[in-house]
Amino acid sequence: MTDVLELTAAQAARQIEAGELGADEYLDAYAEAAAGEELNAYLWREDPNGGRGGGRDRPADAPLGGVPVAVKDLFCTEDVPTTAGSRILEGYRPPYTATAVRKLTDAGALVLGKTNLDEFGMGSSNENSGYGPVLNPWDRRRVPGGSSGGSAAAVAARLAPCAIGTDTGGSVRQPASLCGIVGLKPTYGAISRQGMIAFASSLDQCGTLTRDVADAALLLRAMEGRDRCDSTSVGIEGGVELPSREDLEGLRFGVPRELSADAEGLEAGVSAAFERALGLIRELGGEVDECELPHAAHGLSAYYVLAPAEASANLARYDGVRFGLRADGDADLLNMYERTRDAGFGAEVKRRIMLGTYALSSGYYEAYYGRAQRVRTRIVEDFAGAFGRFDYLVTPTSPTVAFELGARTDSPLAMYLSDYCTVPMSLAGIPTISIPAGLAEPDGGGPELPVGLQIAAPAFAESRLLDAAHAIEGAIGFDATPGLGGG
Amino acid sequence: MSVPSGYEAVIGLEIHVQLSTQTKMFCGCALSFGDQPNVHTCPVCLAHPGTLPVVNERAVRYALQIALALGCEVAPRSIFHRKNYFYPDSPKGYQISQYDIPLAANGSLAGVRIHRVHLEEDAAKMVHLGESGRIHGSAASLVDFNRGGTPLVEIVTEPDLHDPGEARQWAQLLRTTVEQLGVSDVNMEEGSLRCDANVSIRPPGAEELGTKTELKNMNSFRFLERGIAAELERQASVLEAGGEVAQETFHFDPRTGSLTPLRSKEYAHDYRYLPEPDLVPLAPTEQMLREAREALPELPDQRRRRYEAEFGVPEVTARQLAFDAELGTYFEGALEAGDGVEPSVIANWVTGDLAAARRHFGADGREVAPAHLVAVARMVVEKRITHASGREVLDALVDPGSSIGDPEEVVESRQLAAVSDSSELEAIVERAIEAEPAAAEKVRSGNPKAIGPIVGAVMRETKGRADGGEVTRLIREKLGAA
Amino acid sequence: MILTAVCRSARCTYDQGVIDRDQVLHVARLARLALTDEEIERMSGELPAILEHVERMNELDLDGVEPTSHVVALENVLRADEPRPSWERDRILDGAPDPSGGAFRVPSPQA
């Protein structure tokens, strides 16, 4: 008998539909695995004894019938604790469910658990969670990446067949890369943000973390669509095709120097794995050529103004008045606000609120926010120019493999550099996927760890993106699994 | 109440109008007034995590109507901003408003320029508890989010007003204008119309504006006028004493009629505006604009001009009729019933004697049908009764203690028909001359002003039913003083 | 301690990246964050370092470039003005830190 935990979501759904696999059996296997996990990947789990029971009757015509999904704890789930990884929302039970989650359950999926994350999505290592860090299943002394680190670790460690996360500057792609799985960030507006707790609203987008590209397509297909509750949602015109392509004949791949060879802090092993992937793309018939994104190197600068600025406003609602934490004691109003927010927010969240507040404050707006918006325009134009010549752009997802816990916590800037290659696509709002490209040693030695290949396509070209990613995935043939070693 | 002598007042108004839509600006909660606290709330208007605003279509339509009624240019593309401030009445920690590109700008109403018109959302209501609500030794407040998120249109004028009375009149015109559109209840006492004023003074002819102060919370037109007048006085006395006016915000206290400075909050004015990423731009289409234009009724200022041009109603009267929606409607009803009676005569009756009778009897007074008012006016024009009798008839029609509802009946029962038989009147005049010999002598010897006592005697005898002009003519004729 | 980050661009005409302790306190007050002395000390070091990195944007010539606040090409996304049932008050107040008489109680801003 094959281990049900090794099935992809699509395979499991097919077997359940054919009656070869019991939905209960499948869910129980995962509920049990999740209950016994040692990575701190989950903040809330479905009762392994089937406590909630709901949704177990597989609805007819449900493409995800019986598939358990791990949900990043940044999505609101009605009456289920939702923390955003923050102490300020400890005990909060939302009165409604996020559209993305509802669409998954409408398609027959079951919420297996809520996964750990960097507080409010702010981080690249999952060390900024108010509930402790998540460990990387490939090496428990290392970080899984962030901020969707819990979702990435859970999928990689067979604690969930698939998961959803959010990606503001790389928060789905980077942990997927560090955990050796597939992470898809769709076009901004493809999936409703309603019920997704906001970090930086003009950048936040729901994404998928899966074992393969086909599963990413399956989840995206269920979740995309215009939502009347989200004025910025559009859906994907024509829907999402399940990927089937095996070759890359006639397709042009651009390699932006700024985000590959010239990327800040690029590790040798990552570079080598990336070069091998480019060779495979050529072997599949793809044309590979160098291209320019002249302003991409300034992406991080713009991002670290725009995202904190939006965050400073988005996080103003955590004020101890209507829900969540309130600092106790004798206090006037000002005091209550300040002490509640001091007690509820972690260091990184405070840092970004300070940064964003400063950037928007009187006298500094043009110098920071205004300039950052103009750099964003330039980056959007850069991509538009590149897509005039190329069908796809490829880069490493992360300049490095998974780093050790604590390695970057003392230097915010070093941490921010983790998103160097992923941030420009977020600013442009284009669909981007990270797929495993092999294993590599970190600079300075250590165990072999996953490397991610990032592929970007023009807005709303998800089906084409998934097709190419599927072909490359087949050629790479990544089949390593984490040994759950270390610590 | 006017401007302190030796100074020129510069006044601008900032008006917030609550729109009378069915639902809030950004969520589907119903609007309410006076309900139990927090029964019209949802995760969106309570700013629960993950919730998003969606713009109310009718609010945009209403705002466009207001903008067009004020002669504004509608921005081809306007955007929403977040105005950041922490206060319990602001659940998101920011108000969604419009900032550098408002919905509309550059309008004017009755000579006052409109700087901008924009859409935003209202704050929640806070009730401050006194001693009874003390927790841990400090006072507390209760927040009710029913009002939070109500659609607001903010109208900002240029500082084109120069006198408290003018400001009041203009604000009333604005109210009537918005009222005519049917897009708001425009009730100042209930807060569906709120009016703040920016006030400064300067020596006449000075180019530079003085430092302005902001007045808030004037919840009636009377208080608006009084508040501005009081602030002008205060500024003048500061300058007289050799001081300087400081930039401050004052709260008007309607009970005492005085202005209290708001504690200047050190950090109150850094709103850190940023474009609202949860919303997309408003770009009114041709169709949206056309529909808004077609929905515009005749507006008060247009109406005033029509009354003047078409009916020859004097400006002051035309303004009174046109700027008071109820009075204007009444006037138009009377015109319909008024065949033969000059519109300007009807206008005078409506704004003069009828208004006086209504004032006199107050809220208990009875309604006078427009046809009845016209009937009274016609009797006077035709000299069937005197003007004084006409006034008496109107009083009787309004008087809640009277039961007669028909002008003819009032004339009949009170015997107000004019003395029109000239031989009867001549006899009365002769008797009056005999009764006032001293006055008669003075008139004879060339002092026409001495006629008063004789006229008085005639009026006493006729109980005011004689035509004053005719009486004077007859007396002079008899005394050879014509 | 006053930390001064150097503005690296020759085109830079404004005083950037200078954040002293008072400014940290001012920004913290704007953001309603009570910071400990230690946090203030740390922020006074970290913020200028981050801003210095951010100010690399100043190397770019951005004259005449329109700002992008959104990549979505939508306009006039409007909702029909139709009431939907509001939420049950008890449910909304259930998770409130200090519900009182159907309302949310807060320390008085006038205290």
Ligand SMILES: [Mg+2]
């Ligand atoms: Mg306003």
Ligand SMILES: [Zn+2]
């Ligand atoms: Zn609501």
